[in-house]
Amino acid sequence: DVKVTQSSRYLVKRTGEKVFLECVQDMDHENMFWYRQDPGLGLRLIYFSYDVKMKEKGDIPEGYSVSREKKERFSLILESASTNQTSMYLCASRGSGTDYGYTFGSGTRLTVV
Amino acid sequence: AQSVAQPEDQVNVAEGNPLTVKCTYSVSGNPYLFWYVQYPNRGLQFLLKYITGDNLVKGSYGFEAEFNKSQTSFHLKKPSALVSDSALYFCAVRGTGTALIFGKGTTLSVSS
Numbered sequence: 001d002v003k004v005t006q007s008s009r010y011l012v013k014r015t016g017e018k019v020f021l022e023c024v025q026d027m028d029h030e031n032m033f034w035y036r037q038d039p040g041l042g043l044r045l046i047y048f049s050y051d052v053k054m055k056e057k058g059d060i061p062e063g064y065s066v067s068r069e070k071k072e073r074f075s076l077i078l079e080s081a082s083t084n085q086t087s088m089y090l091c092a093s094r095g096s097g098t099d100y101g102y103t104f105g106s107g108t109r110l111t112v113v
Numbered sequence: 114a115q116s117v118a119q120p121e122d123q124v125n126v127a128e129g130n131p132l133t134v135k136c137t138y139s140v141s142g143n144p145y146l147f148w149y150v151q152y153p154n155r156g157l158q159f160l161l162k163y164i165t166g167d168n169l170v171k172g173s174y175g176f177e178a179e180f181n182k183s184q185t186s187f188h189l190k191k192p193s194a195l196v197s198d199s200a201l202y203f204c205a206v207r208g209t210g211t212a213l214i215f216g217k218g219t220t221l222s223v224s225s
Binding site: 004009031033035040041042043044045048050056058090092094101102103104105106107109 | 122147149154155156157158159162203205210211212213214215216217218
């Protein structure tokens with residue numbers, strides 16, 4: 001089974017800090033995604049990547065950036081954390097074949113104080 | 114614009130009764146539809162998907178979903194609910210790119 005691992009389950013950061021959320025997948029998937037989940041809003045796409053060094057903005061990219069230097073790793077960066085970025089962050093990956101399977105990590109609950 | 118709607122924030126059902134969680138979608142072209150479940154403080158677990166073929170799709174844990182093209186719906190169903198089915202359920206559709214577009218989620222509460 002595909003495994004998507006998010007390095008931290010819980011994080012507490014201070015306003016203004018630079019925050020890195022890491023995601024690693026072990027199945028050589030081309031596509032990787034970052035979502036944030038907020039109550040009543042569902043999951044909203046922040047960024048996705050379809051190959052190494054390639055990235056596309058999702059619906060809510062403001063205040064975030066991403067890095068994909070290796071195929072297995074997709075990092076979400078909060079350049080200057082703010083309290084309105086307190087949320088649950090979910091990473092997912094998907095291969096490019098006809099399987100259409102998306103696999104999600106367990107999530108990182110980030111609190112910005 | 115492509116979108117997914119889950120019209121009910123919460124669904125309550127008694128254990129042993131059938132359950133339905135509703136989903137409607139709007140997408141150009143053929144829809145690729147998914148259902149996921151989330152337990153508290155966990156990631157999303159895949160339940161089932163519709164890509165093509167039979168309109169009735171069977172998935173994990175006894176869940177199934179019916180694709181209805183004319184009504185643009187993909188409702189999740191289970192013949193007999195369990196207390197352990199209580200969770201947050203998300204419907205999703207693959208957008209024009211490769212990312213999934215999610216509904217806002219429906220909390221299912223099964224009482225004993």
